[in-house]
Amino acid sequence: MKYMYTYDVMESVRNTNQWLGASARAFAAYPAMAATANPLVQWIGAWGEVTERTFARMVAKPDWGIPSIAMEDGKDHIVRIETEISRPFGDLIHFSVVGRKPMKRRVLLVAPMSGHYATLLRKTVISLLPDCEVYITDWHNARDIPVSAGKFDVEDYTLYLVDFMKHLGSDLNVIAICQPAPLTLAATAYLAEEEPDAQPKTLTLIGGPIDPEANHTEVTDFGRSVTMGQLEQTMIQRVGYKYSGVGRLVYPGLLQLASFISMNAETHATAFQDQIFRAAKGEASDHDKHNIFYDEYLAVMDMTAEFYLSTVERVFKNREIAQNIFVVDGKKVDISKITTVAVKTVEGEKDDISAPGQCKAALDLLTSLPDSKKAFHVEPNAGHYGIFAGRSWRDNIRPLVLDFIDDNATDEKPAPKTTPMKPKVVAVK
Known part of the structure; x- marks a missing residue:
């Protein structure tokens, strides 16, 4: 095809x-x-x-539509979206709250590249803005990227994350949601060996397939039931003449949407x-x-064929992250090299995409990290979406994540623990 x-x-x-x-x-x-x-x-x-x-x-890519934030000074502060790093396959953007002093908590949200835009995390961003400086990875639609930009696979994705974390500095708290959890763990391990001073302070992995075999779902069963040749022949297509990426091999977002809906x-x-x-x-x-x-x-984006196929083969089939044999740019990434970054995993009890146990498997790989720097949480009755954007996130998980960040802060006076704050909604057009 x-x-x-x-x-x-x-x-x-x-x-x-x-x-x-x-x-x-x-x-x-x-x-x-x-x-x-x-x-x-x-x-x-x-x-x-x-x-x-x-x-x-x-x-159509949805707008961010971030409302203004009501702060303790009694004023509504508008949110400006600023591009920190611009790359062919994705940008690092900052949600700058105009007129507010920089917050002590600096958070990088690693958005999934699994068929939806980073705007899927809009509610997550809004919930964190009153208490954090928020950055996010804004991945581009492969149909709009010219073939001349080259390839983009799981190794390139990991190196993008490495560069983003190095740019933001070590006083950073990374939150990876769903699909990027294993690659974010790999990027942190890469930094631990190559540039230890650039490691983040904390790493929170939410609902990600660190070890897909830890607890089977329809997603993992599908990955095991088909061969790579079958996937390449049935799922990969070339972008048509309508878009800038004409001729690029992609896994179309419309096919991904069809699989989402069929579930x-x-x-x-x-x-x-x-x-x-x-x-x-x-x-x-x-x-x-x-x-x-x-x-x-319904707003879906195409993934490059090499990213989709390498994710299925290396993360799901070969379980390279789970077995700690992942290689990036010719260098073996050793997750046991992480010794100072506090790591927390979050799972939903009723997650039918990344079932409980898949994400927590990361803690077993961190053999050189003290138990005092490891934490995990399983949210009762929560599904996949709820653990990062629903009521479970707002009421339970978000406060726990902020407390985890504060408990592992290196500052003498860590930021105060806060309860969820409801921003005043004033749409910015």
């Missing part, structure tokens, strides 16, 4: 469905339709509204059916619960 044709067919199907939705909505909006007093017309308009929005969101197909079908009925009755709104969630969930 490594053809532009198949990539363009998928895009054509998406575009056609968006057009059908827009046409149905426009048809139902004709004044003459109101004279029929037929409920079917309202239903057609509602179907068109939901369908158009659904398929339009699949190719809970009945739930998603019910959600869209209910939304259509709400729209028909005039109960839906632009920022209701359904649209807020699916505007982000």
Whole structure:
């Protein structure tokens, strides 16, 4: 399937469905339709509204939409997004709170490159901003990166993280969420051996597949059931002529989205059916619960073929991180070299993507790290999304992570432990 044709067919199907939705909505909006007093017309308009929005969101990167932050000085401070490092495959960005003194807690959020944009962590960023200086890895959509930019695989990803951490300095607390957890652990070990003074103070790994075999899920079962040749032939396509990355081999975001939805197909079908009925009755709104969630969930990005294939082969199949045999740029990364960085793992009891045990496996690899610098937490009744952006994160996990950061601070007077602070929401356009 490594053809532009198949990539363009998928895009054509998406575009056609968006057009059908827009046409149905426009048809139902004709004044003459109101004279029929037929409920079917309202239903057609509602179907068109939901369908158009659904398929339009699949190719648009969501805005960060970070609100202003209400601080102790009684003022609302707007948040400015600044690029610290710009690279072809991803940037390091800083959420600078205008008019606020730099915070003692400096946090780097390592966002997943698993089909969604870094904006998936918007709520995580908002929850940390009142108490931290927040930085994040903002990965680029592979379809927009020219072939001339070269390759990008798990080793390149790891070296990007190494450079980002070196740039931010050792007074840094890294939080890796989901997919990047094993590579962030590897990047920290790389620094421990090559440049120890650049290591972060703490490393928090949330719901990541350090050892996929520790507890099987549908994701790990799929990785074991197919060969690399089958994946390359069925999942990899070439970007079509519409985008700057024309000709680049990618794992399309639309394919990843299809796999996400198939895991809970009945739930998603019910959600869209209910939304259509709400729209028909005039109960839906632009920022209701359904649209807020699916505007982000449906916005997908392509991954480079080499990153997708090397992740499956080296992290899931060969378990190179779990077996401590991972190699970066010709150098073996030894996780036991981490001796000073405090490490905490966080898992959700009901996580069906990275099940409990997969992330905690990192602690067993840290053979040279004192037990006093190791910590773990399993959040009861929490799923995958909830452990970094839902109620479980806000009410329980976030305070624990901040306390962990403070307990391992090198300052004589660590930042005070805080309870979750609700920022005043004033949208910045």
